[in-house]
Amino acid sequence: MTMLPVTGKRILLRDMILDDLPAWEQWTMPGNAWHELDGPYYPKPSPDDVKKMVTGAQARIETGEWPEPRRRLVIADVDTDGLLGLVTAAWESEETNWLLIGIVVFDPEHWGRGYGYEALGLWCDYLLAALPELARLDLRTWSGNHGMMALARKLGFTEEARFRKARIVNGEYFDGMGYGILRKEWDARYPDGFAASL
Secondary structure (H helix, E strand, O other): OOOOOEEOOOEEEEOOOHHHHHHHHHHHOOOOHHHHOOOOOOOOOOHHHHHHHHHHHHHHHHHOOOOOOOOEEEEEEOOOOOEEEEEEEEEEEHHHOEEEEEEEEOOHHHOOOOHHHHHHHHHHHHHHHHOOOOOEEEEEEEOOOHHHHHHHHHHOOEEEEEEEEEEEEOOEEEEEEEEEEEHHHHHHHOOOOHHHHO
């Protein structure tokens, strides 16, 4: 059932490997630009926390014990296999098959160039194929993350929730945003799968 790696035109989604760890550690350390957009209202890990995360990831890689289906995959460059970011999934309510998805592309040099669109589209395809019980996918962001809101709309997600003045960033209130797409809407938009639309 693994279906991995998931290959697109410019990126692929795959499990993390040992060679990813130095770059992942660097990008996860405090002070990187992506932290300003990805949940900046949450506390960021300290350098010690990051070191512990890397140690835990190394142990998982070495044992090869991955959940089925995956809850996180690396976004890698299709030509170099270099780490570009991550896609994630977590249950909002496993009891009702309510899954939240997320994405981060680490390097600002890759923002706005279609990498996130391709990665998140392939991730949606993977999750909907791997979990046939899913009726929908959700993603959450905040009203200051214009790129993420535009990405959601470009993929066909609908704004379903706006929690007014729910997030504080740099002392300013922003809205919490919720987007969703139904399986039937995804299938109608990408009848041959997302990859075929690239």
